[in-house]
Each structure stands twice: as C-alpha cells, then as structure tokens.
C-alpha cells in the first residue's frame with residue numbers, strides 16, 4: 001500500500017468515542033466497529049499492515065485482529081472493486097430468482113462470483129440472507145439495500161454505479177461527521 | 181386485522197423521529213415504568229406471559245428473574261438485533277421505522293433489570309439501520325431520556341449500538357456476547373448462563389428486538405390486559421415476516437391464535453399464493469424449523485385447524501408439527517423443489533457453522549455434499565437414508581443449537597417428502613425440471 005496507514009483525525013476521534021463505550025480495559029470490544037472504519041478508510045479491504053495498525057490503536061496483539069477479521073464475512077482480506085455487489089443467495093431469495101441475477105451479473109461484467117472487473121470497478125460476491133426476504137431478491141451495495149431486483153433493475157443499478165464511479169463501502173464516510 | 185401493538189402508527193410520517201413518536205404516545209410507557217418499583221416492572225412482564233420472540237419462546241419475565249445480582253458488579257441488558265435466520269426480517273422493519281420504540285423498551289427493561297449500561301448488537305449488514313439507531317439514541321440523550329437521572333427518576337442509563345460483521349452464529353446469545361467482546365463468534369458452553377456470567381463475565385440478559393419492544397405496550401396496558409390477547413400460553417401479538425411465493429409478502433402483526441389458513445389466504449394478510457399457484461409447503465418459523473406439507477400446515481394430524489401459536493404449530497411434535505420460531509414464514513408453491521430448497525439451507529448452515537464441534541462442522545458439509553450429489557443426478561438409493569442418519573448424529577450433540585437448526589430441516593424434509601428425494605435418485609432426468617445452476621463450492625456456475 002503506497003499511502004501512509006493512518007486514520008484521518010475525524011475517524012480517529014470516532015474510534016476514540018467507540019472505545020469509551022466499553023469498560024476500562026475492555027477496549028478490544030471496539031474491534032469490529034473499528035475494522036469497519038478501517039475498511040472504509042483503506043480501500044475497502046484489510047491488508048495486514050492495516051490490521052497491525054488497528055491492533056496498535058486498540059493495544060491488542062495483531063493475531064487478535066487477524067482471527068476476527070478472518071471470521072466475519074464482511075471483512076475483505078483481498079482487494080475489492082470500488083463497488084462490492086453482494087447478491088443474497090439464501091433460500092427465500094433463491095426461490096424468487098437470485099440465481100438468475102447472479103448469472104446475469106456474471107455475464108454482464110464477465111467475472112465470476114468472488115472476482116473483480118479488470119477496471120477495478122466491481123466485485124461480485126454472493127452472501128447469505130440479508131433480513132429482507134419479503135422484498136426478494138435482494139442485493140446489497142455498500143450500505144444500500146436494493147430490493148425486488150430483476151435483471152432490468154440490475155442493469156440500471158450497475159450503470160448508475162459505474163457512471164458515479166464512487167467507492168461504496170459498508171460504512172459510509174458521510175456518517176463520520178454526524179456521529180462525532 | 182387484529183390489535184396492532186408494535187406496528188401501530190408505523191405509517192405515520194416521521195414516526196422514526198423522537199418528536200413524532202412522542203406526539204403519538206411514545207415514551208409514555210417509560211414515564212409510567214420509572215414511577216414503578218423495578219420489581220413491579222418485572223412483575224408486569226411476568227403477568228403478560230410474554231415469551232422471547234427471538235426463536236426459543238422462553239418466558240421473558242422468568243428469564244429476567246434469573247439475573248444474578250452480586251453486590252458491586254454491573255449488570256447488562258443486550259438487545260439481540262442480529263436477525264440472520266433466513267426468512268426473518270421483522271426486527272429490521274421495526275428498527276428502521278420505529279427506532280424509538282426499541283429505545284423506549286431498552287430503557288424501561290434496563291430499569292427493571294438494574295442495568296446502567298446497555299447495548300444493542302445489530303448485524304453488520306444492517307449498517308444503514310445502525311445509523312438510524314445512532315441518530316435516534318442521540319435524540320433521546322438530547323431530550324434527557326438517556327444519560328444521568330432520566331426524567332428526574334434518579335435512574336442512569338448509557339445505551340450504545342454495536343455492529344457485527346456478517347456471521348449468522350452471532351445471533352446465538354453466547355456467540356453474540358463473544359462478538360460484543362471483540363472476538364470470533366464461537367458459542368460458549370452453558371452453564372454458566374449469561375444471567376450469571378455474560379459480557380465481561382458480568383450478569384447479562386440477552387433479548388430479541390421484538391421482545392424488548394413488546395415491553396412498551398405491556399407496561400402501558402398492564403400485564404394482565406396483554407395476557408388476554410392471544411390464546412393459551414401464546415399471549416399477545418407476534419410479528420410474522422412472510423416471504424417466498426406469496427401474493428403479498430411483508431411484515432404482519434397478528435394476534436396469536438389466528439388460523440394459518442386465514443394468515444396465508446386472507447386479503448388482510450398474505451393474500452394467497454403468488455400467481456394463483458397451489459401451496460406446497462411452509463417453513464413457519466425461520467429456516468431451522470421443520471418444514472410441513474400444505475395439508476399438515478393448514479390442519480393438524482387430528483384434523484383441527486392449525487393456528488399461529490407456539491402450541492398449535494408444535495402440535496404433533498416433530499412427527500407432524502413444527503415451531504413458531506422467529507416468525508420467519510417461508511412459503512413454497514407447487515413449482516418449488518423441496519430437495520433443492522433443502523440443499524440451499526444445508527449449504528447455509530455449513531457456511532455458518534463456527535467449526536467448534538465436529539458433528540456440526542463435518543456433518544453439515546456431508547449433508548450438503550450428499551444433497552449436491554442427488555441434485556447432480558448421481559444420487560444413490562441409500563443416500564436418502566444416509567442423509568437421515570447424518571442429521572440424527574448432529575441433533576443434540578453440539579455446543580449450541582446451530583447443529584439442531586441444521587438437522588431439523590433435513591429430518592422433516594425426508595419425513596414428509598421422501599418420495600420426492602427418491603424420484604430424484606431413481607429418475608435423474610426429472611432433475612432437468614429444476615433450475616440448476618450452482619455447484620456446491622461457492623456457487624460457481626456448472627453450465
């Protein structure tokens with residue numbers, strides 16, 4: 001990673017706020033929220049030096065960070081595209097056509113599940129039930145839920161993200177200021 | 181439609197804000213509770229007969245009664261907003277639209293339990309709801325509803341939201357506690373129960389979002405009045421999140437005791453099966469509960485109408501009954517493949533197993549492989565019995581109930597739909613009718 005690994009002042013202030021939510025000496029409890037912030041700040045994934053940095057901030061061992069980062073499905077341990085397209089593949093979404101959506105996206109972007117487009121714009125990932133089965137099939141991009149999806153609405157969605165070109169992460173940067 | 185205690189005013193413009201929530205009677209239950217003794221609040225919840233809405237249906241008042249109160253040790257209330265059971269989306273709906281109802285419930289329940297620091301653990305995928313809650317909590321602090329000396333009562337409470345990061349197992353209460361401590365979501369062996377040793381070894385109560393929200397109407401109307409709603413030991417109302425092949429999927433609040441037939445077919449609720457198709461099967465309480473064929477779902481084995489209640493859905497035990505579970509109501513029409521649906525659920529449990537116990541870690545994988553083999557057209561006659569055998573060796577032999585959650589769907593699908601499995605084995609050409617695209621590893625396409 002070329003740039004220096006350091007949270008911006010605002011993010012660091014939020015990290016400090018999060019640590020205070022737990023009793024003295026239990027700052028490790030902030031690990032998962034802080035890893036979300038790290039993904040937001042450092043290109044949507046957790047490189048080893050980023051995890052070491054988080055360990056330093058929370059005053060825990062790097063292994064304690066690695067074992068958590070590798071357990072939870074939302075933490076990316078490999079680089080991802082600017083937009084992570086997460087398609088729900090579980091029963092209720094499958095009943096209403098999730099497979100067709102995955103196949104459609106794979107064809108359209110010419111990548112397979114888990115891969116990133118050569119321009120670095122999109123990564124496709126299949127995920128488990130997103131707690132929105134009543135509006136299946138569902139796709140999550142960053143913080144946004146796209147519900148009742150069809151191949152047509154997928155096309156529109158992909159075009160919109162492509163033309164905006166913005167990075168979409170799970171924890172949207174716009175919330176940092178409001179939560180300080 | 182029955183009484184709407186939780187979804188009341190849900191369509192009022194701006195109900196997610198403190199101002200509109202309060203203008204519509206919000207925080208009246210909190211005002212009332214703070215004038216009562218803590219033990220009186222617990223008593224009202226006991227009288228209401230409220231049972232945990234997270235899936236297990238354990239009486240809430242009794243659970244609260246178990247919390248240990250060692251001198252000088254802080255206690256915690258943790259709200260389980262991990263909602264990840266396939267088919268379940270009621271908690272998200274409630275939190276997104278009426279965040280203050282959950283916050284009000286958290287404050288009065290924390291008061292009842294004597295907790296001064298409480299947490300809402302929300303699944304990571306719901307970060308947008310996390311931000312809604314953060315905003316609502318800030319509003320509550322600004323209005324003196326959180327923090328020191330709430331509404332002049334002398335009661336202090338700090339309330340925080342903590343997000344997870346994608347792991348179904350973190351809905352299990354001891355895994356949730358581990359996750360809240362910043363660790364992998366590995367369930368703990370019980371005992372000790374969280375009521376004695378929970379977060380950071382302190383006495384902890386974990387309750388579902390809907391359970392906590394239900395304490396608001398219970399305090400408002402009184403436990404006895406609440407207990408009059410519903411049927412028998414299934415008191416009050418229940419949120420049902422209905423999905424699958426339905427004309428009108430969505431979240432409905434029902435009075436317990438509504439007939440399953442009315443729930444599926446009435447225009448007030450799901451409006452029947454999508455596109456006028458026939459009902460084939462129902463998974464009534466989230467993916468882990470036994471699947472029932474249409475006939476057994478609408479009527480019990482004794483021929484009585486089946487009702488939406490803990491007891492009626494369980495009527496007949498696992499031989500002919502199921503469970504109310506989390507209220508995740510998944511409907512399959514005549515075109516659905518039971519075998520493929522089961523493969524999908526089994527794949528899910530294999531993916532979500534934390535890996536601590538070999539019966540769960542290995543067994544879920546074996547079941548997934550055997551089902552995959554059947555779906556690929558390479559099944560053997562003995563595979564159906566093999567599947568049944570594997571699930572029986574997981575059931576009851578693991579640290580946490582994810583093992584059972586994975587085995588019950590398999591046992592029930594074979595029990596009620598054995599012929600369909602055998603048809604797949606004996607006539608692999610039939611499988612062509614099933615839309616079949618993924619292979620078992622990471623859903624890579626096969627064609």
Ligand SMILES: Cc1cc2nc3c(=O)[nH]c(=O)nc-3n(C[C@H](O)[C@H](O)[C@H](O)COP(=O)(O)O)c2cc1C
Pocket residue numbers: 231232233234235236237238240260261262263264265348349350351352353354386387388389391392580581582585
């Ligand atoms: C694998 C597994 C997943 C669970 N997921 C959830 C969940 O997402 N939400 C929930 O409230 N309870 C879930 N539970 C149940 C909790 O362990 C616990 O019983 C519940 O939060 C207690 O709250 P209640 O008494 O208010 O229902 C799950 C249990 C298991 C075994």
Ligand code: SF4
Pocket residue numbers: 349366367532533534535536537538540541578579580581582583
């Ligand atoms: S039953 Fe499965 S999920 Fe539960 S502790 Fe054992 S391995 Fe983990």
Ligand code: FES
Pocket residue numbers: 088089090091092093094128129130131132133136137138266267268
């Ligand atoms: S199955 Fe896709 S949101 Fe529940």
